[in-house]
Amino acid sequence: MPEPPVREAPLPDPPVPGPPHGRPRSPSRRAVLTVAAAGASAALASTLSACSAAGGSSRGVTLTFSWWGNDDRAARTEKAVRLFEKENPGITVRTSNGDFGAYMQKLATQAAGGGIPDVAQLDYRQISQYAGGGALLRLDEILSGGAIRTAEMDREFLRTGTYEERQFALPMGRGITGYAYDAALYRKAGIRTPRPSWTWQEWADANRRITALKLKSPDGRPFTGANDNGPNEDIFETWLRSRGGRLYASQTELGFTEDDLTEFWTFCDDLRRAGTVAGSKDTVQAHSIETSPMGRGLAAADFTWDAPFPGYVGLLGGDIRFAPVPTTGGRAGSYFKATMLLGIGAGTEHPEEAARLVDFLLNDVRAGDILGFSRSTPPNRVIAARVAKTLTGPEKEIYQYARMMEKYGLAAPPTAPPRGDVPIQTAFTRTYQRVLYDLATPRQAARELLDEADRELRP
Numbered sequence: 001m002p003e004p005p006v007r008e009a010p011l012p013d014p015p016v017p018g019p020p021h022g023r024p025r026s027p028s029r030r031a032v033l034t035v036a037a038a039g040a041s042a043a044l045a046s047t048l049s050a051c052s053a054a055g056g057s058s059r060g061v062t063l064t065f066s067w068w069g070n071d072d073r074a075a076r077t078e079k080a081v082r083l084f085e086k087e088n089p090g091i092t093v094r095t096s097n098g099d100f101g102a103y104m105q106k107l108a109t110q111a112a113g114g115g116i117p118d119v120a121q122l123d124y125r126q127i128s129q130y131a132g133g134g135a136l137l138r139l140d141e142i143l144s145g146g147a148i149r150t151a152e153m154d155r156e157f158l159r160t161g162t163y164e165e166r167q168f169a170l171p172m173g174r175g176i177t178g179y180a181y182d183a184a185l186y187r188k189a190g191i192r193t194p195r196p197s198w199t200w201q202e203w204a205d206a207n208r209r210i211t212a213l214k215l216k217s218p219d220g221r222p223f224t225g226a227n228d229n230g231p232n233e234d235i236f237e238t239w240l241r242s243r244g245g246r247l248y249a250s251q252t253e254l255g256f257t258e259d260d261l262t263e264f265w266t267f268c269d270d271l272r273r274a275g276t277v278a279g280s281k282d283t284v285q286a287h288s289i290e291t292s293p294m295g296r297g298l299a300a301a302d303f304t305w306d307a308p309f310p311g312y313v314g315l316l317g318g319d320i321r322f323a324p325v326p327t328t329g330g331r332a333g334s335y336f337k338a339t340m341l342l343g344i345g346a347g348t349e350h351p352e353e354a355a356r357l358v359d360f361l362l363n364d365v366r367a368g369d370i371l372g373f374s375r376s377t378p379p380n381r382v383i384a385a386r387v388a389k390t391l392t393g394p395e396k397e398i399y400q401y402a403r404m405m406e407k408y409g410l411a412a413p414p415t416a417p418p419r420g421d422v423p424i425q426t427a428f429t430r431t432y433q434r435v436l437y438d439l440a441t442p443r444q445a446a447r448e449l450l451d452e453a454d455r456e457l458r459p
Contacts, residue, residue, distance in 0.1 A: 059090035061353050066096045067121035067340075068103035073374045080367040084360045091353050111135045115347035118354045122169050122341045124160055125425075127416035128251065130343070131163035137344040137351060139167045147352070148359040152380045156412040160338040163416055164251070170362060171338035173307075173375030174384075176402055177238055177325050178334075179226070180294065180312040181301035184319040189213055194323035196332065196408040200239065200267070203326040207276040210300045217298045225276050226301040227293050228283045230268035230435065233428040235303050238325050239264055241411060242333030251418045252457045258446045265442035269435055280436040289315055306402065307339060307376040310394040322394075322401050324408075334405060335413040339376040377402055420456030427452045 067077060074097050081093045096117075098106065104123070110116045116135050130136045142148055148170065150158060161169035179194070186193070189209040194202075207225025215223035229235040237247045246255035271277045278286075278293035286292040289311045294302035303325070304312065312320045325334050342361065344354045361367055368383030373395055378384045388399050431449045434440040440448065 061090060061350050062092045062094060063119060063348075063350060063353055063357060064094050064096070064117035065119040065357065066103070066107070066117045068098055068100045069121075069374070073097075076371050076374050080361060080370045081357075083366060083370065084357055084364075087360070088353075088356065091356075093357065116343075116345040118345050118348040118350060119357055120343055120345065121172065122343050124338050124341060124416050125421050127161055127169050127341065127343075128163050128421070129419045131166070131168040131416075132419055135346055136168040137346045137348065137354075139170070139344070142351075142355050143167060147355045149363050152363070152382050154336075154379070154381075157336055157338070157379060159415050160413050161341050161343075161416065169341035169343040169416075170358065171341050171379045172362065173339035173373075174336050174377040174379050174402070175305050175307055175339040176334055176336055176405060177234065177303065177305055178309070178398075178401060179301050179323040179325065180304050180309055180320055181226075181323050182294075182316070182319055183321045185210060185213070185215075185300045194326075196324045196327070196405060197330045198324065198326055199330070200242075200326040200328060204267075204271060204276070207271060207301075208274075211276045217296070221298065222275060223297075224278050224293065224299045226278070226299050227286065227303060228268055228272050228277045228279075228436075229303060230265055230272070230432040231283060231429040232303060233425045235325075236261070236264050236428070238333035239328075240333065241335065242326075242328040242331050244331070246414060248414065248418055248421075252459050254450065254453055254457070258443070258450055261446035261449060262443045265432060265435055265445060268432075269442055272436075283436060284433060305339075306398040307373075309398055313394045322397055324401075324405065332405070332408060332410055335410050336402070336406075337413055338379075373399070418457055420453070423456050424449075424453045427456075 065081065067073070069077070077097070078095060081095055085091060085093060097103070104126075107116055107120060107122075107126075111130055111133065116130070122130070127136075131138075139148065143150055150170070153171070157171060157174065158167065160171055161167055181194070183193070186206070189206070189212070191206045191209055194206075203226075210223070210225040213223070217223050229239075233247075240247060240256055240260060243260075245260060249255040268277070272279065272283075278299050282293045282296070282298055289295045289302075289308065292302050293299035294312070295315055301323075302312070306322070309322050324332070327333065342358050344351060344358065348354050361371070362378075363380055363383070365383055365386060368378055368380065368387055371378070372387050373391065377399060378387060384399075388396075391399055427449060431440075431445045431452075434448075435442055435445050
């Protein structure tokens with residue numbers, strides 16, 4: 001992503017960016033919806049603030065609510081919605097869900113046609129696109145009025161749902177990056193357990209140590225230390241942040257230089273040429289956990305987000321553990337990212353009831369018990385601590401990992417990326433593949449990427 005889509009584990013399933021799906025055209029009613037969104041938010045503020053967050057007397061109201069996810073997430077969400085209906089007589093919620101790719105295409109079509117559902121689950125890469133296109137209701141006045149409560153959520157984390165300093169969506173889950181790694185092989189190679197402060201240089205040395213074991217993959221090829229980080233924009237962003245940089249300086253400007261990207265891609269390219277990370281063919285074939293170098297028995301570690309991590313354990317066994325992403329001199333580049341968010345359609349005829357549903361899903365402890373960690377760690381601290389008591393195995397490990405990283409110290413997350421981020425992310429992978437096949441040097445590829453990014457970000 002992009003990061004290759006991963007196989008969804010039973011609970012939870014992957015939150016992170018899915019396959020590239022292009023940028024849908026702006027809704028044809030863009031100007032009208034933008035004005036309507038701002039006007040509706042202001043007009044509803046006093047009304048919503050007077051309403052109970054989990055009750056009311058609405059009659060004959062039907063809301064539409066859509067999301068993506070696996071069967072477990074669907075079953076849990078449906079159960080929570082039915083409880084909401086029971087607690088809010090007169091409100092009916094019509095639900096729909098699908099897999100990531102189909103869902104994104106459908107939502108883009110709905111936005112282009114004039115309106116997304118009353119309540120919709122969103123990827124953070126969609127916030128700027130839909131907020132800027134007038135398809136999302138502005139939530140600032142609704143939040144200040146108390147109709148959707150955020151007191152138990154980290155204020156900096158809420159920034160992931162903002163566009164131009166305005167709140168348009170709220171996180172449903174909190175995720176963080178890491179490395180799935182084979183702890184037994186690390187011990188065999190004399191590599192100590194990765195700590196939050198370990199560095200990119202130590203990570204590279206660990207790969208060399210694994211390779212020096214001269215193990216063989218199931219098909220007889222040399223076994224390597226890890227996947228090739230080069231095609232993955234998420235890893236580059238983490239590496240960049242560990243050096244004090246950022247991916248975007250604004251909605252129209254990159255936050256890194258040609259030299260920054262050249263250095264990163266040279267680092268990756270050198271490790272691949274030395275045979276300490278996966279080769280070109282195996283890198284481009286990685287589209288799931290099963291087809292990744294680690295999943296195919298070709299590498300000892302793989303960059304991943306926390307929610308997909310249980311899938312590695314299920315495939316490869318109990319020796320697979322979750323390690324922090326390396327740092328630069330102890331400075332962590334990881335951050336807590338919204339696995340997905342909830343937004344309200346700007347064209348909704350029932351904003352009060354839509355806000356009530358959002359608040360219920362995010363803040364009602366009974367809903368929290370039902371939804372569990374199906375969208376990774378709940379953003380409401382009280383609910384997260386409550387549900388965490390029921391976790392076992394790899395789910396418990398990733399919760400404890402997140403707490404460890406929180407104590408270690410992470411920088412605030414960025415706001416939602418620009419509207420051009422999706423094609424830039426796609427170009428990032430495609431451009432590095434030219435390096436993989438010796439069609440461009442790291443610097444030439446970096447220049448190509450920056451030129452394409454500048455075109456995508458141009459106002």
